[in-house]
Amino acid sequence: MSATPIRTEAPATDPSSAPHPFDEAIRLEALADGRFRGATHAGFWNQVGPFGGITAAVMLNSVMLRPERLGDPLSLTVNFAGPVREGGFSVEPRLLRSNRSSQHWAIELVQGPQRELAASALLVSAVRRDTFALTEATPPPAPPAAECARTRHRSNVTWLDRYDMRYLRGRPLHENEDSVTHLWVADLPERPLDFASLAAICDVFFPRLYLRRPKFVPIGTVSLNVYFHQPAATLARNGARHLLASAQGRVASAGFFDQEGQIWSDARELLATTHQIVWFRE
Amino acid sequence: MSATPIRTEAPATDPSSAPHPFDEAIRLEALADGRFRGATHAGFWNQVGPFGGITAAVMLNSVMLRPERLGDPLSLTVNFAGPVREGGFSVEPRLLRSNRSSQHWAIELVQGPQRELAASALLVSAVRRDTFALTEATPPPAPPAAECARTRHRSNVTWLDRYDMRYLRGRPLHENEDSVTHLWVADLPERPLDFASLAAICDVFFPRLYLRRPKFVPIGTVSLNVYFHQPAATLARNGARHLLASAQGRVASAGFFDQEGQIWSDARELLATTHQIVWFRE
Numbered sequence: 001m002s003a004t005p006i007r008t009e010a011p012a013t014d015p016s017s018a019p020h021p022f023d024e025a026i027r028l029e030a031l032a033d034g035r036f037r038g039a040t041h042a043g044f045w046n047q048v049g050p051f052g053g054i055t056a057a058v059m060l061n062s063v064m065l066r067p068e069r070l071g072d073p074l075s076l077t078v079n080f081a082g083p084v085r086e087g088g089f090s091v092e093p094r095l096l097r098s099n100r101s102s103q104h105w106a107i108e109l110v111q112g113p114q115r116e117l118a119a120s121a122l123l124v125s126a127v128r129r130d131t132f133a134l135t136e137a138t139p140p141p142a143p144p145a146a147e148c149a150r151t152r153h154r155s156n157v158t159w160l161d162r163y164d165m166r167y168l169r170g171r172p173l174h175e176n177e178d179s180v181t182h183l184w185v186a187d188l189p190e191r192p193l194d195f196a197s198l199a200a201i202c203d204v205f206f207p208r209l210y211l212r213r214p215k216f217v218p219i220g221t222v223s224l225n226v227y228f229h230q231p232a233a234t235l236a237r238n239g240a241r242h243l244l245a246s247a248q249g250r251v252a253s254a255g256f257f258d259q260e261g262q263i264w265s266d267a268r269e270l271l272a273t274t275h276q277i278v279w280f281r282e
Numbered sequence: 283m284s285a286t287p288i289r290t291e292a293p294a295t296d297p298s299s300a301p302h303p304f305d306e307a308i309r310l311e312a313l314a315d316g317r318f319r320g321a322t323h324a325g326f327w328n329q330v331g332p333f334g335g336i337t338a339a340v341m342l343n344s345v346m347l348r349p350e351r352l353g354d355p356l357s358l359t360v361n362f363a364g365p366v367r368e369g370g371f372s373v374e375p376r377l378l379r380s381n382r383s384s385q386h387w388a389i390e391l392v393q394g395p396q397r398e399l400a401a402s403a404l405l406v407s408a409v410r411r412d413t414f415a416l417t418e419a420t421p422p423p424a425p426p427a428a429e430c431a432r433t434r435h436r437s438n439v440t441w442l443d444r445y446d447m448r449y450l451r452g453r454p455l456h457e458n459e460d461s462v463t464h465l466w467v468a469d470l471p472e473r474p475l476d477f478a479s480l481a482a483i484c485d486v487f488f489p490r491l492y493l494r495r496p497k498f499v500p501i502g503t504v505s506l507n508v509y510f511h512q513p514a515a516t517l518a519r520n521g522a523r524h525l526l527a528s529a530q531g532r533v534a535s536a537g538f539f540d541q542e543g544q545i546w547s548d549a550r551e552l553l554a555t556t557h558q559i560v561w562f563r564e
Contacts (some may be wrong), residue, residue, distance in 0.1 A: 073560050074538060075505040077359040079404050081379040096390075097399045101505070103560075104363040104402060106379075107386065117379045120386060120484055122361050122404055124504055128536035131564045134494055136461055137532040146513050179418055212416055222384070223357040227559045229535045243345040244420040250419040250544070251552045253511045256356060256408035258555055260542065262532070270533045273540055275557050277357050277509045279384075282413045 020191050021162060022200070025054050026061045035092045036062050040084060044159045049083040051159035052221045053203030057196040059107045059121045062091040063144060064195065070103045071127035073195045076226045078121040081146060085111055089118065102126040128231040135274075139264045140182040142168055144244035148184055163204055164188045164242070172206040179211035179249040190240035194226065198235060200273035201243060202226045208259045209280055210248030218281045222256070225275040234269055241266035255279060301467030302473050303444060304482070308343045309337050310373060318373045320345050322366060326441045331365040333441035335505045338389030339478040341389045341403045344373040346477065351534040352385045355477045358508045360403040367393055371400065384408040388520060410513040415549035419555075422464040423547045426449055427524035430466055445486055446470045446524070454488040461493035461531040472522035483525060483545060484508045484556035488530060490541045491562055502564045504538070516551055523548035537561060 019027075025041035056078045063069055089111045096104040105123040142148075148166035163185055170181030185204055187197055192279040207219045247261035256277050263272040301309075307323035326336040338360045347352055371393045389403040424430075431450040445467055452463030467486055469479055475494040490500045529543035538559055545554040 007444055075361070077407055077505070077507065078402060079357070079386055082381065085303070086470075096505060099364065104361055104399070106402060116498075117386070118379055120388060120507075122359060122402060124361055126504075126561075128538075129564075131534075131536045131562070132495070133533075133534045133535050135535070136494075136530070141285075178298050181377070212418075213414070222408075223359070223404075225359065225557065227505075227540055227557070229533050229538070229540070231536055247303075248418070250512050250555055251415075251417045253413075253415045253417070254513055255408070255553075256410075256511070258509055258511070260555075273532055273557070275507065275509070275555070282411075 017277055018023065020189065022187055022191055022197060024043055026058050026196055028058070028062055028065060030065065034066065035090055037088060037104070039088045040086050042158060043162060044084070046157050046159055051200070051203065052224060054120055054159065055080070055084055056110065056203060056224055056226070058091060058139065058199040059109060059119065060123065060199050061094045061124050061196045063105050065170035066093055068095065068097070068098070069125060069216060070098065071229050072232050073123060073124045074126040075124040075228070076199060078224045079111050079117055080221055080223070081117050083103050084109065084118045086141070087111070102281040109159055113241065123181065123211055135270050137262060137270055139244055139268045140168070140246045142182060142184065145222050145266070148267065162188055165204065166242070170206070170211050171212050172210040173216065176211045181205055181206045181211065181247045182244040183245050185245050186242040189237045192236045192240050193235045193243070195232070195235065198228070198263065198272055199226055200270055201245065202261060202277070204245070205247040205259060205261060207278060207280070208247065208255050209252055211249070220279045221276050229273070230269060230271050235271065238265045238267070243271070244268070252280070269281070283542070302471065304469055304473055304479060308340050308478055310340070310344055310347060312347065312513045313498065316348065316375065318347065319370060320373055321370045322368050325438060328441055331367070333482070334362060334506060335482035335484065336441065337362070337366055337391065337401055337417060338506055338508070339482040340373060341401065342405065343478050344375045345384055345387050345405050345407065345520050346387055348375055348377070350377065350380070351362065351407060352380065353383065353407045354514050355385070355405060355510050356408040357406040357510070358403065360401055360506045362401050362503055362505070366391065367401045369393070369486045371542050379501060392479050405507060409432050415543060419544060419554050420554055421526055422450070422528045424464060424526055426464065427548070429464040444470055447486065448524070452493050454492040455496050455498060457496055458493050460556060461486055461490045463493065463529045465527050466523060466524040468524040473504050474522050475517045475525070477514070477517065480510070480545065480554055481508055483527065484543060485558070486527070487529040487541060487543060489533055489560060489562070491539050493531070502561045503558050505559050509555050510553070511555070512553050516547070520547045520549070525553070526550070534562070
C-alpha cells in the first residue's frame with residue numbers, strides 16, 4: 001500500500017439524469033386536497049425575492065399537475081402581492097369553472113403560519129383547435145442565435161445565470177432613444193420549451209425604466225400578464241432552441257411603468273405576448 | 283268643460299336629475315357581508331349577454347364602493363367564464379392583501395341559486411405619487427373630435443347606442459391591410475370620465491378578426507386586461523370630452539385572437555393600455 005493519499009474519482013454520473021435547475025425550482029409536492037407544497041430555489045434569486053418569472057412558472061405548474069386540467073394554458077395573470085420569502089410555500093389552484101373546452105382557475109401562493117398571500121393568479125386553459133391563423137406582428141430582425149454572442153452581466157443575482165441571453169438591441173442603464181429591446185434567450189443549461197419555461201421567459205427583460213434613465217432604482221413587478229398563442233406541440237417543436245424576444249415600454253407615470261413583450265420561436269412563430277405593470281421608487 | 287281630450291304634458295323634469303344609463307348599469311346595492319347585488323341593464327346588451335365592458339365596470343365598481351379601498355385602480359384583469367344571464371347577480375370583492383400604499387383584490391360575479399360563476403377578476407389599487415414620467419407611445423393622428431362625424435351602425439345590439447364613436451381608421455368586416463383602428467369615443471349621453479367608464483371603454487373596439495376578414499363569426503372575450511396610468515384627478519380633468527382610442531391585433535391562432543389598445547385623453551395623456559384574448563368560431 002502506498003502512503004500517497006488516494007484521490008477518489010466522483011462516481012461517473014449521467015448529466016442527463018440530474019434534475020434541471022428549472023425543474024427543481026418549479027417542483028411541487030401534491031398534498032391531499034388539491035394544494036401543493038414547493039420551496040424557493042437559491043438558483044433563481046433576484047434582489048429581494050425569487051425571480052418573478054419563476055413564481056409565475058410555479059403557479060402555472062400547479063394547474064398543469066392537476067389531473068382534471070383541460071387543454072393548454074391560454075391566459076395567465078399573476079399579481080405579486082408581497083415578496084416571496086426564502087423557504088417553503090403552498091400553491092393552491094382552485095378550479096372556478098369548467099366548460100366544454102376551457103377552464104377557469106384561480107391560484108394563490110401563501111407562506112407561513114399566518115398563510116400570508118405572496119401572489120394571486122388567474123389562469124384560463126383551453127383546448128386549441130386548427131383554425132384560420134394570421135400573424136400581424138413581425139419578429140424583430142436578428143441574425144441566427146448561433147452567430148450572436150452571449151451577453152455577460154455583472155450582477156450578483158443568481159437567476160441571470162439560469163438564462164443564455166444574447167442582447168441585440170437595448171442597453172440598460174443608458175439613455176436610449178426608446179426602450180425597445182431585442183434578444184435571443186434560452187434556458188441554461190438547455191431544456192426543451194414548455195408552458196412553464198415560456199411563462200418564466202416572459203419576465204426576463206430588463207425593467208423598461210432602465211432603458212430610458214442611467215439610474216438604478218428599486219423596482220417591483222405588480223402584475224404580469226401572458227397570453228399563449230400556440231398549442232403544446234408547437235412549443236415542443238422548438239425544443240431547446242433559443243427564443244427571439246422583444247419588449248417595449250409605453251408609459252411611466254405616477255409611480256409605475258408598463259411593458260409589452262413578444263416571444264417568438266426559432267422558426268418565427270409568435271408563441272406569447274406579455275404585459276406587465278411595475279412599481280418604481282423615484 | 284270641453285269634450286276635447288286633454289293632452290297632458292309630461293311633468294317638466296330636470297334631465298340632469300335622471301340617472302345616467304351607465305350609472306344605472308353599474309349600480310350596486312351593498313349587502314351585509316361586503317358583497318353587492320346588481321342587475322343586467324337592457325341598454326348595455328350585446329349579442330348573447332351584456333357588453334363585456336359593462337361587466338368589467340361593475341366588477342371594478344364593487345371595489346370602489348368598499349370603504350376600506352385604498353388609492354386608485356392600477357391593474358384590472360377580468361376573465362369571462364360564461365355568459366351573464368339577464369337579471370340579477372351578486373358581485374363579491376374580497377380583499378386579499380393590503381399593503382402600505384396598495385391593495386390586492388379578487389372579485390367574483392355569480393348568478394342563480396347554484397351560484398354559477400360568470401366572471402372572475404383581479405384588481406390592484408394603489409396610491410399614485412408624483413414621479414418621473416415619460417410617455418414613449420404616441421397618440422394616433424386625429425383631427426379634433428368636434429370635426430369628426432359620428433359613425434352610425436346598423437346593429438340591433440343596444441350597447442352601441444351608449445357610445446358616441448367617431449371612427450377614423452379601420453373598417454370592420456373588410457379585408458384591411460392591418461387591424462389598426464383609431465376612433466374618438468365618449469359616453470352617450472355625455473358623462474364625466476371615471477375609472478369605471480374608462481374600464482368599459484377599453485372594450486368598445488370591434489373584434490380585431492373582423493378587421494382582417496369580411497366574415498361575421500361568433501366571438502367572445504375570454505380575458506380582458508387594463509392598466510390604468512393616471513390618477514383620478516387626470517380622469518376628472520378630461521370631464522366628458524371624447525377619448526382617442528387605438529387598437530391592433532397581433533395574432534390569431536388555434537381558435538383565439540388578441541388585441542392591444544391604448545386610450546388617450548383629449549389632452550393626449552395615455553390614460554390606459556388594454557389587452558384581451560378572444561375566442562372565435564372558425
